Amino acid sequence: MDAAKRPNKLFRNLNSKIASIPMILTVLVVFVGGTIWTVVHSFTSSRLLPRLDFVGLDQYERLWESSRWMISIQNLAIYGICSLILTLVIGFTLAACLDRKIRGEAVFRTIFLYPFALSFVVTGLAWQWILNPEFGMQSVIRDFGWTSFAFDPLNNPDIVMYGILIAGIWQGSGFIMVVMLAGLRGIDEDIWKAARVDGIPTWKTYVVIIIPMMRPIFVTALVLIASGIIKLYDLVVAQTNGGPGLASEVPAKYVINYMFQAQNLGQGFAASTMMLVSVIIILIPWAYLEFGGKKNG
Amino acid sequence: MADAALRDGPRGPKPKKSFSRANIFLYGTLLLVSLYYLLPLYVMIVTSLKGMPEIRMGNVFGPPMEITFEPWVKAWSEACTGINCDGLQRGFWNSVNILIPSLILSISIASINGYALANWRFKGSETFFTILIIGAFIPYQTMIYPIVIILREVGLMGSLGGLVLVHAVFGMPILTLLFRNYFTSLPEELFKAARVDGAGFWGIYFRIMLPMSLPIFVVAMILQVTGIWNDFLFGVIYTKPSTYPMTVQLNNIVNSVQGVKEYNVNMAATLLTGIVPLVIYFASGKLFVRGIAAGAVKG
Numbered sequence: 083m084d085a086a087k088r089p090n091k092l093f094r095n096l097n098s099k100i101a102s103i104p105m106i107l108t109v110l111v112v113f114v115g116g117t118i119w120t121v122v123h124s125f126t127s128s129r130l131l132p133r134l135d136f137v138g139l140d141q142y143e144r145l146w147e148s149s150r151w152m153i154s155i156q157n158l159a160i161y162g163i164c165s166l167i168l169t170l171v172i173g174f175t176l177a178a179c180l181d182r183k184i185r186g187e188a189v190f191r192t193i194f195l196y197p198f199a200l201s202f203v204v205t206g207l208a209w210q211w212i213l214n215p216e217f218g219m220q221s222v223i224r225d226f227g228w229t230s231f232a233f234d235p236l237n238n239p240d241i242v243m244y245g246i247l248i249a250g251i252w253q254g255s256g257f258i259m260v261v262m263l264a265g266l267r268g269i270d271e272d273i274w275k276a277a278r279v280d281g282i283p284t285w286k287t288y289v290v291i292i293i294p295m296m297r298p299i300f301v302t303a304l305v306l307i308a309s310g311i312i313k314l315y316d317l318v319v320a321q322t323n324g325g326p327g328l329a330s331e332v333p334a335k336y337v338i339n340y341m342f343q344a345q346n347l348g349q350g351f352a353a354s355t356m357m358l359v360s361v362i363i364i365l366i367p368w369a370y371l372e373f374g375g376k377k378n379g
Numbered sequence: 380m381a382d383a384a385l386r387d388g389p390r391g392p393k394p395k396k397s398f399s400r401a402n403i404f405l406y407g408t409l410l411l412v413s414l415y416y417l418l419p420l421y422v423m424i425v426t427s428l429k430g431m432p433e434i435r436m437g438n439v440f441g442p443p444m445e446i447t448f449e450p451w452v453k454a455w456s457e458a459c460t461g462i463n464c465d466g467l468q469r470g471f472w473n474s475v476n477i478l479i480p481s482l483i484l485s486i487s488i489a490s491i492n493g494y495a496l497a498n499w500r501f502k503g504s505e506t507f508f509t510i511l512i513i514g515a516f517i518p519y520q521t522m523i524y525p526i527v528i529i530l531r532e533v534g535l536m537g538s539l540g541g542l543v544l545v546h547a548v549f550g551m552p553i554l555t556l557l558f559r560n561y562f563t564s565l566p567e568e569l570f571k572a573a574r575v576d577g578a579g580f581w582g583i584y585f586r587i588m589l590p591m592s593l594p595i596f597v598v599a600m601i602l603q604v605t606g607i608w609n610d611f612l613f614g615v616i617y618t619k620p621s622t623y624p625m626t627v628q629l630n631n632i633v634n635s636v637q638g639v640k641e642y643n644v645n646m647a648a649t650l651l652t653g654i655v656p657l658v659i660y661f662a663s664g665k666l667f668v669r670g671i672a673a674g675a676v677k678g
Contacts, residue, residue: 102491102492112514112525116526184406204649218439319630320630323634337520350524
């Protein structure tokens with residue numbers, strides 16, 4: 083009786099709750115549950131099948147002693163730092179060029195952004211072909227008469243990551259350009275006028291006024307690039323498949339290999355947990371800046 | 380002062396001629412950079428139209444002396460992965476079969492989520508939303524294996540259905556954000572008026588929200604078509620060779636170690652895989668930019 087008069091709290095807004103069941107399940111089961119499951123199992127000795135016999139930090143010790151993992155981390159660091167700097171510089175420079183009220187802006191924008199529509203597999207295979215030592219760029223330049231020219235990154239362990247970098251930047255920099263362009267368009271025209279009145283040269287206006295004003299955009303771009311870098315997988319698989327040898331291994335590939343090929347689940351879980359930790363390390367300062375800043379301002 | 384200046388017309392020095400030194404430098408840079416961006420597409424196209432003898436002669440950048448479409452035919456219907464030699468068409472149709480249900484499922488779930496989060500908040504809904512968004516940053520690698528177990532339990536491992544579910548799950552954060560922000564931006568009076576008229580949760584969704592938000596549905600579709608078509612990781616893990624999506628099959632064809640490398644067929648296959656997202660990109664123009672910007676920059 084009483085329940086009929088005052089409907090149970092649970093049933094208020096019932097349709098909305100029912101409609102949100104897929105979201106709630108995704109959040110609880112996959113995102114929270116799955117992540118916790120993986121972290122917990124990274125402390126076990128699981129091999130072919132996940133098992134719950136805890137071995138403490140054994141998997142992590144093995145992970146950090148593994149030369150393959152160390153190579154993966156170094157490669158990701160090289161790729162990450164270069165990609166971060168170059169993508170930001172190229173993205174901002176192109177956006178600034180396009181923002182100079184030029185003709186054919188739409189055409190240039192279309193050209194710079196189209197690689198972003200392509201998959202990493204397509205990107206990797208296209209650049210694998212261009213960088214092919216026998217028939218690709220190297221041979222063309224040699225045919226021009228520079229016979230000692232050598233640029234064969236995909237078969238040279240020392241520079242293979244730069245070969246992947248060329249492709250990665252080709253694919254992703256247009257996207258950052260779009261983000262930057264949106265930021266530049268958001269800047270008040272009056273600021274440009276004021277800078278012109280004060281006689282500040284254009285380049286200096288960018289460095290001293292515009293870039294500091296675009297700090298939030300740069301932070302967003304940084305987070306976008308960084309989260310893409312950690313995911314680096316398909317591009318490597320398509321372009322070099324980790325080779326030559328282990329020279330272009332990356333953490334994401336390490337995880338997949340140990341989980342699905344080497345049948346050493348525990349290693350895979352430990353490595354993926356390390357990836358999660360690195361994401362958290364990147365995200366916390368960002369979340370602090372983003373959400374902590376709002377309270378103050 | 381400023382107003383007066385505007386009314387009197389332009390003042391100050393005349394606008395510079397469009398061919399000043401700075402402008403030549405600007406256009407020069409842009410054209411040079413454009414070359415870098417266009418080069419791979421150009422090389423792929425010309426390579427795919429050459430015969431193998433011509434490719435062996437060298438010069439990837441040269442236009443084909445004799446145009447042949449044979450590599451395209453071969454890539455589509457004869458290229459081999461392992462023992463299967465029925466070409467990339469199998470991967471293409473697999474991808475289509477994955478794409479369409481994934482598209483419908485992920486967009487309907489996400490739009491309803493967004494609608495519930497914008498107009499029918501309940502206790503805890505914002506918490507779930509926050510975790511959902513944080514979830515977009517969790518590396519897939521930490522969630523991949525638990526999903527394998529779940530799919531195995533429900534018998535969907537290796538099937539297209541399983542992959543469709545995975546796409547719906549991982550598309551959810553960005554799409555929900557997209558729809559939630561859009562529905563929040565609609566005038567609230569609209570929703571209130573419909574409530575007064577006695578419309579309920581589903582009534583308002585289907586009769587008011589859905590017809591009003593077609594543009595955002597198009598944006599979501601663009602985002603998902605390119606995202607799902609280009610996926611490699613989920614395809615390689617959650618399907619089996621007979622149901623591999625196009626990207627996975629493409630990689631297997633091109634990077635297969637057996638046989639003589641036919642670079643022209645490889646490039647034709649690569650282009651075939653890239654065509655769908657490229658068409659979407661060139662056809663959608665500004666909407667594509669809006670889609671990726673909405674996914675990237677919040678608000």
